[in-house]
Amino acid sequence: xxxxxTSNHAAAARQRGVTMxxxxxxAGVSRTAVSxxxxxxxxxxxxxxxxxxxxxxxxxxxxxxNAGARALASQRSDWYGIVTEIVTAPFAVDIxxxxxxxxxxxxxxxxxxxxxxxxxxxxxxxxxxxxxxxxLEQRVEGxxxxxxxxxxxxxxxxxxxxxxxxxxxxxxxxxxxxIVPDERAGGRVAVERLLxxxxxxxxxxxxxxxxxxxxGRLAGAREALAEAGLELDPELVVPGYATAxxxxxAACRILDRYPxxxxxxxxxxxxxRMAMGAYDAIKERGLTIPGDIAVIGFDNQxxxxxxxxxxxxxxxxxxxxxxALGVQTLAALTAGQPIIADQQLVGCPLLERSSV
Amino acid sequence: xxxxxTSNHAAAARQRGVTMxxxxxxAGVSRTAVSxxxxxxxxxxxxxxxxxxxxxxxxxxxxxxNAGARALASQRSDWYGIVTEIVTAPFAVDIxxxxxxxxxxxxxxxxxxxxxxxxxxxxxxxxxxxxxxxxLEQRVEGxxxxxxxxxxxxxxxxxxxxxxxxxxxxxxxxxxxxIVPDERAGGRVAVERLLxxxxxxxxxxxxxxxxxxxxGRLAGAREALAEAGLELDPELVVPGYATAxxxxxAACRILDRYPxxxxxxxxxxxxxRMAMGAYDAIKERGLTIPGDIAVIGFDNQxxxxxxxxxxxxxxxxxxxxxxALGVQTLAALTAGQPIIADQQLVGCPLLERSSV
DNA sequence: GCCTGCGAGTAACGCGCGTTACTAGTGCGT
DNA sequence: ACGCACTAGTAACGCGCGTTACTCGCAGGC
Numbered sequence: 001x002x003x004x005x006t007s008n009h010a011a012a013a014r015q016r017g018v019t020m021x022x023x024x025x026x027a028g029v030s031r032t033a034v035s036x037x038x039x040x041x042x043x044x045x046x047x048x049x050x051x052x053x054x055x056x057x058x059x060x061x062x063x064x065x066n067a068g069a070r071a072l073a074s075q076r077s078d079w080y081g082i083v084t085e086i087v088t089a090p091f092a093v094d095i096x097x098x099x100x101x102x103x104x105x106x107x108x109x110x111x112x113x114x115x116x117x118x119x120x121x122x123x124x125x126x127x128x129x130x131x132x133x134x135x136l137e138q139r140v141e142g143x144x145x146x147x148x149x150x151x152x153x154x155x156x157x158x159x160x161x162x163x164x165x166x167x168x169x170x171x172x173x174x175x176x177x178x179i180v181p182d183e184r185a186g187g188r189v190a191v192e193r194l195l196x197x198x199x200x201x202x203x204x205x206x207x208x209x210x211x212x213x214x215x216g217r218l219a220g221a222r223e224a225l226a227e228a229g230l231e232l233d234p235e236l237v238v239p240g241y242a243t244a245x246x247x248x249x250a251a252c253r254i255l256d257r258y259p260x261x262x263x264x265x266x267x268x269x270x271x272x273r274m275a276m277g278a279y280d281a282i283k284e285r286g287l288t289i290p291g292d293i294a295v296i297g298f299d300n301q302x303x304x305x306x307x308x309x310x311x312x313x314x315x316x317x318x319x320x321x322x323x324a325l326g327v328q329t330l331a332a333l334t335a336g337q338p339i340i341a342d343q344q345l346v347g348c349p350l351l352e353r354s355s356v
Numbered sequence: 357x358x359x360x361x362t363s364n365h366a367a368a369a370r371q372r373g374v375t376m377x378x379x380x381x382x383a384g385v386s387r388t389a390v391s392x393x394x395x396x397x398x399x400x401x402x403x404x405x406x407x408x409x410x411x412x413x414x415x416x417x418x419x420x421x422n423a424g425a426r427a428l429a430s431q432r433s434d435w436y437g438i439v440t441e442i443v444t445a446p447f448a449v450d451i452x453x454x455x456x457x458x459x460x461x462x463x464x465x466x467x468x469x470x471x472x473x474x475x476x477x478x479x480x481x482x483x484x485x486x487x488x489x490x491x492l493e494q495r496v497e498g499x500x501x502x503x504x505x506x507x508x509x510x511x512x513x514x515x516x517x518x519x520x521x522x523x524x525x526x527x528x529x530x531x532x533x534x535i536v537p538d539e540r541a542g543g544r545v546a547v548e549r550l551l552x553x554x555x556x557x558x559x560x561x562x563x564x565x566x567x568x569x570x571x572g573r574l575a576g577a578r579e580a581l582a583e584a585g586l587e588l589d590p591e592l593v594v595p596g597y598a599t600a601x602x603x604x605x606a607a608c609r610i611l612d613r614y615p616x617x618x619x620x621x622x623x624x625x626x627x628x629r630m631a632m633g634a635y636d637a638i639k640e641r642g643l644t645i646p647g648d649i650a651v652i653g654f655d656n657q658x659x660x661x662x663x664x665x666x667x668x669x670x671x672x673x674x675x676x677x678x679x680a681l682g683v684q685t686l687a688a689l690t691a692g693q694p695i696i697a698d699q700q701l702v703g704c705p706l707l708e709r710s711s712v
Numbered sequence: 713g714c715c716t717g718c719g720a721g722t723a724a725c726g727c728g729c730g731t732t733a734c735t736a737g738t739g740c741g742t
Numbered sequence: 743a744c745g746c747a748c749t750a751g752t753a754a755c756g757c758g759c760g761t762t763a764c765t766c767g768c769a770g771g772c
């Protein structure tokens with residue numbers, strides 16, 4: 001088959017690197033002409049005939065442009081860099097997916113640099129700097145920082161040299177634009193769902209109360225209750241470690257504390273891992289979900305939420321959307337456009353499954 | 357503080373791009389001298405004094421080498437490319453982590469290109485090709501292909517142009533070297549663990565019987581039993597869908613089929629998701645883990661195995677190690693060294709938790 | 713006094729490409 | 743016959759850097 005022959009020839013040639021010059025010679029034209037054709041210059045005057053001759057030569061030789069040389073000559077790399085600890089702790093990996101997809105659409109290349117423990121202020125700060133430095137050496141046109149969980153971060157000083165956007169985190173000491181989940185609205189929609197199902201006495205299994213997730217989600221819960229003329233009983237808010245065990249223990253405490261008639265009929269677990277533990281506590285007591293106790297989670301950690309039995313109704317963190325929005329914002333910045341807002345909130349949609 | 361001033365100056369200068377030439381002028385030497393110092397040339401004759409003057413200039417100006425230009429001039433990019441669907445389906449994300457870390461150690465940069473649905477032979481083949489093509493345009497020195505689950509794959513033809521290594525998958529039609537988990541040894545160690553705990557009647561919840569994971573793990577299980585003078589009762593091997601629901605149903609079937617005295621005292625679930633479902637089936641019947649029924653899984657999906665109650669004893673897939681080994685193998689290939697073997701098996705360690 | 717060798721450095725080429733001049737040829741109006 | 747506008751294309755510079763070949767001054771040997 002002719003095609004195979006062509007490709008094999010091409011492969012062989014490529015070993016020594018086919019350049020534009022080779023293509024030009026093969027087509028009997030100047031290198032400039034090849035460049036014009038390949039970059040689809042509008043105001044170039046190349047006849048249809050030579051154009052096609054050039055394209056044939058490209059295919060015959062298996063020419064592939066050298067991205068580095070192009071970047072050097074054109075002074076633009078078409079690369080964005082993203083530094084993230086997500087590679088290490090894959091919880092929020094969808095951020096990368098969303099960013100990748102969007103970058104691909106924009107014909108940009110996303111360079112991913114790992115930052116171990118970006119939350120550490122101490123010794124690891126250097127590592128993060130190294131990642132940033134590496135990316136700047138590649139002459140990325142913009143930088144993204146993505147965190148596994150919503151929090152404030154410190155970004156290396158050198159990030160100021162190119163447009164920078166933070167995803168799932170915010171600049172603790174500067175004015176860098178950021179994309180974060182709307183925790184408050186998420187907490188609100190969760191409790192609204194419970195109210196709608198007729199639950200008025202709702203237990204809350206809390207996270208570390210100082211992190212943005214806990215603050216926001218709880219505030220949202222209060223709002224929803226307030227609108228229904230209710231208040232959040234402080235007694236029903238129990239702290240938990242952000243693990244399944246933590247959720248189990250917290251749920252036990254809340255379930256065992258009251259006689260059946262006073263027992264909350266629903267639990268709002270501020271993350272899915274704790275909901276997983278809560279399931280155990282509920283089932284252990286011979287209670288059913290959602291019949292006796294409704295459960296609603298937060299995060300939509302697929303591996304948990306979709307596999308628990310019954311499947312967990314939860315509020316999703318919009319990781320993929322945040323990633324895409326981050327790249328879009330970065331594109332706007334590099335294009336010199338003013339950004340919409342310092343901090344963009346992305347909605348957290350309710351995912352109805354079977355636990356409410 | 358002097359440092360801040362310096363950095364600010366540096367930042368400002370960098371906007372227009374500080375080049376080696378600027379450094380050379382600042383230090384009053386030739387650009388060649390700067391190049392020699394920065395690349396630590398051994399046989400270069402640069403006096404200690406000018407060397408330090410150059411280094412000072414570098415810092416004063418905030419010079420940062422241009423990786424693209426360097427790649428162009430030196431004809432080596434220091435980049436590896438990895439094309440993977442893992443970004444999309446993050447199950448095996450530790451492969452990327454392992455590869456990243458190893459690449460970082462080798463002072464290589466890992467370009468990650470997403471391949472949606474690499475398993476599809478049809479329309480998406482093009483996407484995968486596009487990813488490969490993009491990476492080759494960046495002049496990567498080698499390519500890695502990583503799959504989310506162990507299987508045969510078809511690699512785009514153009515991958516033959518540079519050294520290529522497959523991770524967690526193998527070349528279905530060629531001779532590309534690959535790194536895969538030793539499923540057989542893993543199945544063996546799992547069953548050995550159960551035997552050691554005194555279980556001789558072991559139920560197996562199988563996967564799709566044609567995939568390498570199922571074939572290997574089951575073969576390993578048989579080996580372990582054979583060494584103990586036992587055989588695997590075909591009746592005790594039940595098929596399951598690779599989900600929690602699938603595991604639940606399979607476990608129900610196996611548990612309800614026998615009177616108590618004939619019931620298997622242990623379940624070997626060929627993945628953790630099915631083990632998760634099996635837990636439910638067991639608990640529903642008022643049985644305890646591991647008291648009445650021991651459970652052992654496979655994969656070590658952290659979110660499940662570490663959070664189930666009791667925590668799941670399982671066999672880990674060595675993703676991180678495979679990633680690192682992939683990069684090492686690639687480094688050997690690009691250095692022209694012969695590879696050790698076409699297919700390298702990586703051991704699957706047993707992780708003892710509390711379900712056996 | 714001249715050649716040799718060495719330390720300390722530099723000029724200049726080329727990597728592959730984008731881009732800005734510029735040229736050569738052709739048709740057309742006067 | 744001449745100029746003008748337009749088409750089709752090219753020569754040449756520079757992007758930032760690695761690298762080779764070369765220069766220059768000076769100490770040592772005969």
